[in-house]
Amino acid sequence: MNNEGKLLAKTSPVSQMVKCDVCGGHYNQRYVTSHKRLSHRDKSESISVDETRTLDTILALYKQISAKARRELLRRLDPASDQA
Numbered sequence: 001m002n003n004e005g006k007l008l009a010k011t012s013p014v015s016q017m018v019k020c021d022v023c024g025g026h027y028n029q030r031y032v033t034s035h036k037r038l039s040h041r042d043k044s045e046s047i048s049v050d051e052t053r054t055l056d057t058i059l060a061l062y063k064q065i066s067a068k069a070r071r072e073l074l075r076r077l078d079p080a081s082d083q084a
């Protein structure tokens, strides 16, 4: 077997990139499992890509509203502050 053949055999599986369903990043198929274990250890704490997008949208909208509207929004989000 010549060197070229060895190189091809070694490098061919590298193209197997898969998307991490937690953070949306692309990782080697063999590495994505350990990536998830290392980067997203606590599954209850992580949110989906869809939720991340929704959060970004909410934050973008939040930046557009006035300080008055922000106070009103926070008041509605936190019923406990109704007492204040």
Ligand SMILES: [Zn+2]
Residues within 6 Å of the ligand: 020, 021, 022, 023, 024, 025, 035, 036, 039, 040
């Ligand atoms: Zn990830």
